[in-house]
Amino acid sequence: MKTVLTAVLLAALLAGANYWALFTIGGASSCMPCAAIFLGGPFVLALALAGILPALSRPRAAAAAEEPVALTDEVSGPAALAPPPADAALRLLATLQEDGRLIDFLTESIQGYSDEQIGAATRGIHDACAKALRACVTLEPVLPGREDEAVTVPKGFDPSEIRLTGDVRGEPPFTGILRHAGWRVTGVSIPERTGLEPRIVAPAEVELG
C-alpha cells in the first residue's frame, strides 16, 4: 500500500510538470488527446509500476511463472506510454522538409538573392509544403463568415476562438467586422515514422560512385 501511495505522489508531481510544460510551451487546448496522455499517463504508469515492482522483488522463478509479461512491460513500458512530447512536431517538420524543403528554405539566408530568384524557389516550395500540410492537418476557418463583412459575436463566446480588437467595450453580443476568419484544426494525421530516429528531420545525402 505504501508503494502505491508513493507512486501516486510521484505521478502527481510528474503530471504537474507536464501540465506546466504543455500549457506554457505548447499553447493551451491545442490538443486534448495529448493533454490527456501527458496528465493521465504518469498516474497509469505509476500504478502499473507499483504493481510490478513488488512482483519483481519476489523470487525470480515465481515471478516469471506468474507474470511473464510483466518483465517486458517494465523494460519497454515507460518509453511506449510516454513518447517524447516533441515527436509529433518533429514528424511534421520532417514531412515538410522531405516533401517541401521547408527547413532548407527557412534556414537559408536570403539576403543575397533577388526577389525573382526567391520567387522561383518559393513557387515549388509553396506547392509542395501546401500539399504536405493538407495531408497532415485538416484546417477550417473558425468563423464561417466572409472576411471584411459584418459578424456577430454571441454571448458566452470562447476567447480562445475569437480575439476582439478595436473599440472593445460593453457586453456581448458584439457586432463587428470579420478581419481574419481564423483557423481551426479539425483533424491531425501526421505520418508515423517507424524505426527512424525522430530527431533526424533530413538525412545527409551521400552520392556514391
Next chain:
Amino acid sequence: MADARYVVGIDLGTTNCVLAWIDTQAEIDVDAPPVEVLALPQLVKPGVVEARPQLPSFLYLPVAEEMKPESLALPWGMAEHVVGELARARGAEVPTRVVASAKSWLASVGVDPSQPILPWQAPDDVAKLSPVDAAAAYLRHLRAAWDAAMPAPLVEQELYLAVPASFDAAARDLTVRAAEHAGLGGARLIEEPQAAFYAWLADTAGGWRDMVGVGDVVLVCDIGGGTTDLTLVAVGEERGGLVLARRAVGDHILLGGDNMDLTMAHAVRARLTDGGTTLDDWQFRGLVHAARDAKEALLAANAPAEAPVVVLGRSRKVIGGTVRTQIARDEVEATLVDGFFPAVDRDDKPRAARRTGLQEIGLPYASDPAITRHVAGFIGRHRDVAPDGPSAVLFNGGVMRADRFRRRMAEVLSAWRGSQVRVLTGSDPDLAVARGAATYGLARRGRGVRIRGGTARAYYVGVETAMPAVPGMAPPVKALCVAPFGMEEGSAATLPDAEFGLVVGEPAHFRFFGSSVRRTDTPGTVVERWAEGELEELPPLETMLTGDADRTVPVRLEAEVTEVGTLAVYCVSRDGTERWKLEFNVRGADGRP
C-alpha cells in the same frame, strides 16, 4: 468460387496496380454496380506507411544497412520485398536496384521470364528476381492489403486479373503462374481494354444503349505510363437487344506517358544547357517531375499560355540552387501533340527504322513514337472489322486524361473516316481497368451485359514440309491451325485428321505461332505462306512423353481454352487413353529451343 461474396478485379499494371471489388451481398443495380477501390497501404518513405488507391509496380532491392529493417514494416508485418511508392521513388535515385516494367518482360521478348534477370543489368551483388517473381510480389502485397482490411481472405473470393489484350498465350500463362506464386491460383484473366469498356458501361448506368448503335465499331485506346493497348469492339443486334463483341486486339506497344515526360524534360534540359545551366542526374529527375506537371496543366482544357518549371537546388541552399524556366503551350503542342499524335494518313504504318534514343536495352520499346501511326497500322490490319475505321473511340489510361490528346486523336480518326468519330468518356482512367474487371466478374454471373470475345488470336503449330535437305537452308515450315480465333473459355478444339508420331522418352518440340489477323481459319487449316506480321512466332511448345522408351506413339493435337482464360495444347494418343500437355518453353530467345 462461384458463391464467393466478393467479386474482385485486379489491374496488374505495367506502372501501377489497382484492386477493386463488388460486394455481391449488397443491393446491386446491374446497370451501375457499386464498385469500390481498395486503399492500399504501402511504404512511401522509409518508416512511413500511407494508403493509396494505386500501388506502383516497382520493386526495390536495398543493400545491407541501407534501410533499417523495422522502417520497412507494413501494417501486416514484414514483406519480403520493398514494393510500391517507396520502391518507385528510391528506384529513380538508384536505378540499378529497382525492378520496373516487370509485366512487359512477361510478353515474349527473347528472355526466359521465369529466370532471375531483373533488375536488368544490375550489379552482381543484387539478388535478382524473375519477372514472374516480381509480378507475384505485387500480387502478394495486394493480397495482404485485402486480408488486413476485409472480413474474408482474398483467396476465397472470385478474382479477375486484367492482362494486356496484346498478351499472347505464353504471356497469359506466365501471368497465371505469377498469380499462383502469390497464392491466387484461381484468378481468371480479362483483357485490359475490355475491362476499361466494362467500366465505361457501368459509368453510363445503362445509358450506353443510347450512345452506341448497331453497326458501331468502338476503338478502345488505352495509353498508360509505359504501354499502348488497342482493341476494337463491335456493336451488333440479337433478338432486339444490343450485343457487344471484341473483334480485334493490337500488338504489345511499349510506348506511353513516360516517353512523353522524358521527351519534354530532354527538350527543357537542352534549352537550359544552351542558356549555360547544366543539370546533374538528380536535378534531371526533378525536371522530369516538374515537366510532367507542366505538361498536364498545359494540355488540359482552357490551359494557360505557359506554365513554370522549377527544379529546386539539391544542397541545403534550396533557393540559391533553384533552376527556373517555363514551358509554353505551343512548345508542348509541337513536342508532344505533333510528336506523339501527328496527323498521319490512314494508310500509314509505324516506322521501324528510326530510333528515338529513349530506350532501355532489353525490352522491345516501340521505335516510332507516333501513336497515331500505330493506331493507323492497327486499324489498317483490321479493315474487315471496320472498313471505314471505328465510328467511336473510348479513351483510357492516365495519358488520355489530357484534353488536347483526346481532341487530336478524335480529329485524326474523324479525318480517316471522313465523318465525325464520337468520343465516349469514361471516369477515372487510372482506376477503370480494375473497376471494369470486377464489373466483368458480375456480368459473368449473369448480372450485366457481357462482351463476347474468346481468344484474341488464332494459334498454329509449325509443321516442317517434306523436301530434300538443302545445306544451309532450314526446310520451310507450314502452320497448322490448332485453335481458331475467338475460342470461348471452357471450349476445346480437336484436329481429327492430322497425326504425328512422337517418340516416347524424348522431348517433343513444336514451333508455335499466333495470328491476330487470320480470323477465319478453323482447326486443321494449313497456312503454307504468310505475309510479314501475319503470323508471329511464340515460344515453342514441348513435352516429354513418358512410358516405354523408343516406342513411337501416333498422336493428334487438341487445344482447350481453360476457364481461367489460358490456352492448353495436348497431344492425345490415337485411342484417346493417353494425354500429354504441351508446355511453353520460354527459354527460346527467337522461338527456338
